[in-house]
Amino acid sequence: MVSAQEVFRFRNLALPVEERVKDLLHHMTLEEKVGQMLSPFGWEMWVKEGANIYPSDKYQQYVEQRQIGMMWGAYRADPWTEKTLETGLNPKLAAETGNELQRYVIENTRLGIPVFLAEEAQHGHMAIGTTVFPTGIGLAATWSPELIEKIGSVISREVRVQGGHIAYGPVLDLVRDPRWSRVEETYGEDPVLTGRLGAAMVRGMGAGKIDSINGVISTLKHFVAYGVPEGGRNGSSAMIGMRDLHTNFLPPFREAVKAGALSVMTAYNSVDGIPCTSNKYLLTDVLRSQWGFKGFVVSDLFSIEGLRSNHYVAETIHDAAKLAVNAGVDVDLGGNAFLRLIDAVNTGELQMSVIDTAVSRVLRLKFEMGLFDNPYVDPSKAMAVVRSPEHINMALEAARKSIILLENKDNILPLSPKKVKNIAVIGPNAHNRYNMLGDYTAPQEDSNVITVLDGITSIVGASKVNYVRGCAIRDTSWDEIDRAVEAAKNADVAIVVVGGSSARDFETSYIDTGAAIVKDGYLSDMDAGEGFDRATLDLLGKQMELLKAVKATGTPVVVVYIQGRPLDMNWASEHANALLTAWYPGQQGGNAIADVIFGKYNPAGRLPVTIPRHVGQIPLYYNSQNPKGHDYVDMSLSPLYSFGYGLSYTKFEYSDVKVVDKGNNHFEVSFIVKNKGKHDGEEVAQLYLRRQFASTVQPMMQLKHFKRLHIQKGKQEKIVFSISPDDLTIVDINYNEVIEPGKFTIMIGSASDNILLSDELVVE
DSSP states (O other): OOOTTSOOGGGOTTSOHHHHHHHHHHHOOHHHHHHTTEEOBGGGSEEEETTEEEEOHHHHHHHHHHOOOEEEOTTOOSTTTTOOTTTSOOHHHHHHHHHHHHHHHHHSSSSOOOOEEEEEOSSSOSSTTOOOOOOHHHHHHTOOHHHHHHHHHHHHHHHHHTTOOEEEEEEOOOOOOTTSTTGGGSOOSOHHHHHHHHHHHHHHHTTTOTTSTTOOEEEEEEETTTTSBGGGOTTOOBOOOHHHIIIIISHHHHHHHHHTOOEEEEOSSEETTEEGGGOHIIIIIIIIIITOOOSEEEOOTTTTTHHHHTSOOOSSHHHHHHHHHHHTOOBEESOSGGGGHHHHHHTTSSOHHHHHHHHHHHHHHHHHHTTTTOOOOOHHHHHHHTTOHHHHHHHHHHHHHHOEEEEEGGGOOSOOTTTOOOEEEESTTSSOSGGGTOSSOOOOOGGGOOOHHHHHHHHHOGGGEEEEOOOOSSOOSOOOHHHHHHHHHTOSEEEEEEEOOOOOOTTSEEOTTSOEEOOTTOOOSOOSSTTOOOSOOSOOTTHHHHHHHHHTTOOOEEEEEEOSSOOOOHHHHHHOSEEEEOOSOOTTHHHHHHHHHTTSSOOOOOOSSOBOSOGGGOSOOTTOBSSOOOOOSSSOSSOSBOTTOOBOSSOEEEEEEEEEEEETTEEEEEEEEEEOSSSOEEEEEEEEEEESSOSSOOBSOEEEEEEEEEEOTTOEEEEEEEEOHHHHOEEOTTSOEEOOSEEEEEEEEEETTEEEEEEEEEEO
């Protein structure tokens, strides 16, 4: 073996990156090139003995035999990886592990190419001891790109200081079916909201500054239309048309690419009969040729093998690998399919130029990130940076802003800590730490996660609180509803916390991709999270029985849903005195919920997704195309709660809308929002457009602009939105984005079904 310290031109820091890439590529064998296109499981690559970390035998074997260039989830801990608080890595050990893995590959390979460490980081780095934010659907409920960008910077700092380089996230799948198991990871149903928030997360994660200690490569998931599977079944075909694809599902990814995203992950599903992992039109024509994407494409876990075993478009893994790489996939996540590319090149079935192009994309980013020059991190900094007080406060702010007040009858909320003498805190999600966190979360110390019970107790004191779990999320083999009833009878108010869970445990089984398997004979709380698709949106187990029994006591009831998808809220909407949804609010969720209930924070979260009345209404989303549907024989077409909806403890008044034509299809829309209530508060002003007539069928309304702003009681703010040509385009009959002359209706309000101002603009 030639020493990795041998001097090559690519080691010259003064050379441009492109020259360094070209020189390195010139020295690489075919096997070394293909190795850069592999990304095996990172948690299998190290061994922990006490406080010492060593490269595992498997890692040494993979370095020698496969020359791997990337790893996924080296710091990941969860039941699937079988890494626990005891057997996993704290931030300092994680940084040391990353250094050891880098040191081994650099010192024991011919060219000394550093490895990329890719980590899950949708709502916080999926590693022990990190900061856990609300899941994606909760972050979307904030309607605050400014906050999301700050959260992105926190996540990127925590990943990078531990030696990671790539953060898997944000998830930009639009969701139209709440039965799907991964709703919680998304930013909801709307392309504009999703695109704005996704771009903000990418900017926060370090777009344009990956060479700094705070920047990472963000990986957009999942390209594309993964969130609308047939029947709500994870990975099933997306039954959408090409115009719908270009109008709704592609734009959020385009916005994030424009913001600087440098990695994209393919989706498991197919669109119009073409699997996304072998779709050259999407991965090459659209992503690279049309959008100018300069990063690399990574397959979702084993999705290249899935071209054979799931989609049946390839008879062999060999053929599947060729399909994927020719379509534009650069990296094989977790699988072995790309190893077959060596034979494909040697037999002349695949051009070496295809391999060189893919490898260059990966190597270029390694050079730009500075890994060839300084591949190591300082472990002493990791413990100080990760989950710092500043980051915990950010988690609290995010959780507060994600909470949505859906009902507040007779203004029962906020409660007064002084006036309320006895509080019953009830429900399966009132004091379950992992049910607060959602999927893609590592094990956490108990002290790191604040439950609703913890939060309430911290405000009113333990002497005023009586906690009864009442029942489980799914398990019906036991309950303590009678105890819950007694607690409610003796209370001034009952706070009942129900919903669902994505908390993985060591009893649940997992398939190779990490998705959970529903097993007979064992009922964890898990009703959401990857693989847990549902046929019903009802509360499971005995939760509805619990709610009805507590309500029957006559004690006022505040119901809180902690959930990963929109669940049936009909009963609570009608019978609860107050109703909130907190989604999965993260490690500070309990404090945030208590702050809202007791008025320390005035809620202003807004729904990023429609809440249906019944599963039979699905798909139900606000921006469906004309014509407007009619009611069913047995129920209304209208949702229970509409996209953009959310209440406050104060009241806002909208007035004085003005539209100014600035020329060249630019318009300025201004209006006044006044706080007429008794509390300071935040409002989320929303502007929708409706194209009155067009050459192709258009949505009945489409969000174009929004702004979350704080207004003191009695004060008012002028809001100005600038409408650009991008806001006016449609996809015409030839699939071109065009601006057609005609009239648009401007609709301004606090929700998609609460339009308070309207006007018209004319495009000549």
